[in-house]
Amino acid sequence: MFYYPNPQVSQLEHILVDNWGAYASNFSSAITPCTRYVTEIGEAADNSGRTTSAQWLRVVFHDFVTADVGAGTGGVDASIGFETFREENKGSAFNDSFTFWRPFVNEFVPMADLVALGTVMSVNLCGGKYIPFRPGRVDALGADPTTGVPEPGTSLEETLEEFERAGLNQTEAIVLTACGHTLGSVHHSGFPEVSDNSTVSENNTNGGINFDSTRGMFDSRVVQEYIDGSGNRGGSLVTSFNETSRSDLRLYESDSNATMKTLYTQGEDGFLDMCVDLLGRMIDTVPAHVTLQDAIQPMSIKPINVTWDIAENSRLVLSGKVRILDQAGQDKTVTITFSNGYKEALTIENATGTSVFGETQFAPFMIDHSRIGASSSFSIGAGGLAAETFDIQDSYLIIPSLSTVNGTSVKMTIAAKKGANDSGLSARITVPTAQPLTLGPKSSLAEIKLQRLSGGPSGFVLWQGDTDIEQPTGAVSIRLMRDGETLDTLLLDGGVAGW
Numbered sequence: 001m002f003y004y005p006n007p008q009v010s011q012l013e014h015i016l017v018d019n020w021g022a023y024a025s026n027f028s029s030a031i032t033p034c035t036r037y038v039t040e041i042g043e044a045a046d047n048s049g050r051t052t053s054a055q056w057l058r059v060v061f062h063d064f065v066t067a068d069v070g071a072g073t074g075g076v077d078a079s080i081g082f083e084t085f086r087e088e089n090k091g092s093a094f095n096d097s098f099t100f101w102r103p104f105v106n107e108f109v110p111m112a113d114l115v116a117l118g119t120v121m122s123v124n125l126c127g128g129k130y131i132p133f134r135p136g137r138v139d140a141l142g143a144d145p146t147t148g149v150p151e152p153g154t155s156l157e158e159t160l161e162e163f164e165r166a167g168l169n170q171t172e173a174i175v176l177t178a179c180g181h182t183l184g185s186v187h188h189s190g191f192p193e194v195s196d197n198s199t200v201s202e203n204n205t206n207g208g209i210n211f212d213s214t215r216g217m218f219d220s221r222v223v224q225e226y227i228d229g230s231g232n233r234g235g236s237l238v239t240s241f242n243e244t245s246r247s248d249l250r251l252y253e254s255d256s257n258a259t260m261k262t263l264y265t266q267g268e269d270g271f272l273d274m275c276v277d278l279l280g281r282m283i284d285t286v287p288a289h290v291t292l293q294d295a296i297q298p299m300s301i302k303p304i305n306v307t308w309d310i311a312e313n314s315r316l317v318l319s320g321k322v323r324i325l326d327q328a329g330q331d332k333t334v335t336i337t338f339s340n341g342y343k344e345a346l347t348i349e350n351a352t353g354t355s356v357f358g359e360t361q362f363a364p365f366m367i368d369h370s371r372i373g374a375s376s377s378f379s380i381g382a383g384g385l386a387a388e389t390f391d392i393q394d395s396y397l398i399i400p401s402l403s404t405v406n407g408t409s410v411k412m413t414i415a416a417k418k419g420a421n422d423s424g425l426s427a428r429i430t431v432p433t434a435q436p437l438t439l440g441p442k443s444s445l446a447e448i449k450l451q452r453l454s455g456g457p458s459g460f461v462l463w464q465g466d467t468d469i470e471q472p473t474g475a476v477s478i479r480l481m482r483d484g485e486t487l488d489t490l491l492l493d494g495g496v497a498g499w
């Protein structure tokens with residue numbers, strides 16, 4: 001299968017961009033509407049007073065804030081999954097979020113990138129702006145030995161020290177907290193020392209007291225209501241019956257409200273920009289040994305599910321779809337042109353998708369190998385968009401229709417072009433599997449030995465093999481390799497992710 005520009009970015013871009021409608025990734029559904037809570041379902045979720053979009057933002061803060069930037073340790077590495085037993089990480093946000101994210105994790109999508117992406121999505125889909133998302137985080141193998149997440153009862157001095165250790169000064173700590181506390185609530189269930197039981201009811205079973213009057217909107221309302229003394233007045237970390245628990249009040253007042261007043265006078269747009277900046281710094285705080293890649297840009301032209309496969313009568317065909325992402329949403333002609341000169345006009349499907357980045361349209365294709373076998377690339381032209389070129393090869397192919405995951409066994413079939421060097425081919429399987437002490441999966445590896453088969457498409461030799469694997473928690477990836485080089489990759493679904 002061809003993944004553009006590579007399997008990692010292709011999948012993360014899919015989560016980021018394909019929000020709703022045709023071929024949506026099922027990730028955005030958890031936070032649509034932004035007041036939704038997905039871990040329970042039906043009425044229980046609607047009436048719980050919990051908010052998934054807000055939980056995602058709280059998770060990344062708790063993962064991040066144990067960073068020691070001086071020492072180059074900690075930051076966003078999904079170690080929070082191992083730390084949920086700590087008093088400083090009480091509340092359901094961590095396990096709820098990991099439960100939802102877990103099926104999306106695979107060889108190319110670490111939990112730590114989802115911890116960061118969750119916040120990018122919550123902010124962008126719930127009224128804020130796009131925080132450029134840089135992939136490449138690495139999942140921690142255990143708990144971060146550093147502890148110290150600010151809690152409602154933590155003194156101001158200690159709170160500021162904890163932010164400082166993670167690289168943020170006093171002003172930045174205030175802004176980041178206001179950016180976080182524009183979504184969601186403090187719940188009586190979990191934090192009875194902060195929120196009294198006055199809001200516990202049939203419609204709010206966990207007794208959430210919202211930080212501002214718009215719990216599902218990423219907006220500057222929390223700042224306005226705090227300064228004006230209106231609405232929720234900043235929420236229960238400002239107004240708690242228990243003075244010790246007024247941690248937001250202590251923090252906001254620590255510079256005599258100067259920062260909160262600046263945020264107030266800057267208005268909505270200025271607030272959203274400052275949040276992009278600081279939340280961006282937060283999600284990009286990673287251990288020193290990790291290097292993040294360039295920010296993912298939503299792709300205007302994206303070929304998806306492009307693969308060679310064997311169709312009826314042993315014919316080899318290349319199929320896939322072209323996704324066009326367009327702000328204007330106009331009708332357009334899509335053309336695919338192969339490097340051997342073969343060209344086709346594609347028809348756009350009726351079903352469209354919607355995205356915070358524009359409308360998505362999809363144009364499928366299926367073309368015989370006999371027409372395009374000599375090609376090393378194809379280019380796509382679409383309406384007013386600049387044409388783009390994508391590489392293909394037909395020397396070594398994993399055949400999707402003959403490769404499967406069934407429970408704990410994997411079968412794979414490959415086709416190698418006659419004349420291509422087929423000595424030393426091997427297959428590496430990476431399986432995301434459960435591990436103790438965290439809901440974040442670990443990777444386990446397996447090998448497949450390939451045996452030559454008879455038959456197959458003309459001009460190709462088939463090889464096949466199978467192996468047992470551990471129970472997968474998400475997509476299983478197969479790489480066809482020789483001498484450490486990956487010749488082809490296929491992700492096999494371990495089940496449907498998201499709901």
Ligand code: HEM
Pocket residue numbers: 050051054055057058061091092093150151152159176177179180181183184185186187188190191194237247248251
């Ligand atoms: C002094 C620093 C902070 C303290 C003491 C603090 C404390 C808390 C507490 C006690 C809750 C209630 C959790 C629950 O009831 O489930 C909460 C919620 C939340 N916090 Fe913070 N927080 C701080 C800073 C931050 C920062 C910097 C962010 C993110 C940038 C953040 C994001 C959130 C979010 C989004 C919620 C709502 C969660 C939900 O509705 O489930 N917090 N915080």
